[in-house]
Amino acid sequence: MNRILWVSEILLSGLNLFPPISEGLLPKDMIKKILLFLLLISFSIGLDKAGFAKVLGEEEKLILVGTGAFRDGFYDIAEKEFGQFIKDYPSHPNLYEVYYLFGKTLLKKGKWKEAQSAFLKIVQEKKNFEQFDYVLFWLATTELKIEAPGRAKRLLLDLLKLSPKFEWIDYVYLLLGLIDFRSGNLTSSEQYFKKASSLSKRNEILWPSFFWLGILSFRLNRVEDALGYFSKILSERKGPAPFLHKYALYWLGESQVRLGRWEEAKKSYQLFLDRYRNDPLSPEVIWKVGFCQYRLGETKEAIDLFQSFRNQYKYSPLLPHTQFLIGRIYLSQGDYSSSLKEFEPILAKPSEHPLWALSLLSTFWIHAYQGNIEGLSKISQRFQKISSFEEEKIFLQWIQGEMTFAEGRILEALPYYFNVLNTRFREKALFQIGKGYFLENKFRDAITNFDILFLEYPNSKYKEESLFLKGESLLQIGNVKQALECFEQLVNDENKTPWQLFALTQMGTLYTLLEDSPKAEGTFKKILQEFPEHPLTYYALLKLGNLHFRKNNVVEAIHYYSQILKGSRFELRGEAYFLLGEIFYQQGKYEKAFGSFETAVRYLKETSPLFFLTYLEMGNLQRKWGKLEEAKKSYTTVLNQAKDEELKKAASELLHLIEKR
Structure with missing residues (x-):
């Protein structure tokens, strides 16, 4: 996952969405208002405090007990009392005040859906409610909790129009910024965060706003601005929350690396390790300390750190990069045999590995330094197969693009590919650009690049994958007809590749959705005929069984489901057993049906609706x-x-x- 998005998810999940207001005090002292209403009842009939509770009606007792329980933090009791009041007194003049308290109680208990319903009741039926702005705010927070950011945003924007001087307006802007950040609307997100930081004097708003402004600046390549925001957070020891300190320190190091300030970055990473040694980010940060040492020419320290890293984190995805850098250091020191030992494991990987060509280039220079003509010849032959060596800079641009792409930094990789479009790398660059746009959900741009590839390289070795990705892109923009044509073109190709299997699977699924049963059945049967050993065959069996089940061809359906049970795809067995149980149930074979259901339970995930x-x-x-x-x-x-x-x-x-x- 993209590093920014990964850390963003951690921070979003850790951010308290609720204002730090004493939960015993609600807007305009609602609890006091309700209690005052009850006291006035007692005064109007001349009762002293001792006699107060004895003469209260059931509805007043429910309100009294519920509000007291809420104020004291006994939310189970509050929920019960308020719920009973709503059920028993739907026409009471204080009904919507109780709905409000009920919603707040449910929020405290983490019952987001139920809280949503309570606040929605007020929004739909009582638009003149005195605290309507607070209702909109809490309803928006429940929408965020149930992963409905679109609805939350609309509510918050309505709140801004209704009450521009709302007590928690800074929270509103912060939440709007977070919503737009997660949806990729970076410009508006930045505006909201700036508004929140300018309006608020609360640390729990001010510092998160600065942090997200730093992240946005980093993503928009305004790295100096990002550096300023992260430094501001770190300069305040008491204001920002501890987790903001931690991640601001990490991103400070990332910003310094982006600017090539290796010494500063090394100090930032080292400080991170001193404070957060057991954090999940620590292995990566340790490696980056070594990388900074390498860039600073501190080769002994870098070697020691990388060797220790290799021994401690044997399964890290950074291990090949560690081997490569150790090899480069040995090469710079003239220790060629040690250098070759580091490059050999990388060269044993497929040539598509991002470090493969760089390692091969490094071994070329080793043989050159050693005067090993035979070795140079062998390396040259291997090298010619993957690139033109006419311009080393072009080649390194290409490798940099491949490395960045392989790390998942797609948008950062694309400029490297554009730089080599007018070289011998053009075919693969067009493919990678199209694939990159697809992975970044820019489907129309992806289609354009794949079409250029097909036009210029009709027999491209990337044709099959490109056709499949083009079909998927067409599906994403809603062009089902052209997507099917694209998949069919791939399927009709003479070469049998896994991409044809994937295309057939998609075609069968689409025909099923389009209720074209004959074509769907023919497509899934083609999978069985042409790819009988592939694991996706069992998926085709399941779909064929479902098609016949819908047509009440139970004999055929049982035939296909039974074949799934004989295979190795255990994740499909649960559904197959369930469907067999349904067939037996319809046939009145209840014992067999029950046995199938019992077996299905053993295979199905306990969280699945099935x-x-x-x-x-x-x-x-x-x-x-x-x-x-x-x-x-x-x-x-x-x-x-x-x-x-x-x-x-x-x-x-x-x-x-x-x-x-």
């Missing part, structure tokens, strides 16, 4: 047989563990039927 649907069917059979206690257990499993609301509703209704007996 897992709980299987339990539902088992419960239905148990109920049919009169095994009501066992049926109740099956339904209860669905009710307590499933996430799907429809499944839970069905289980609840079935339980109710049993309990009515």
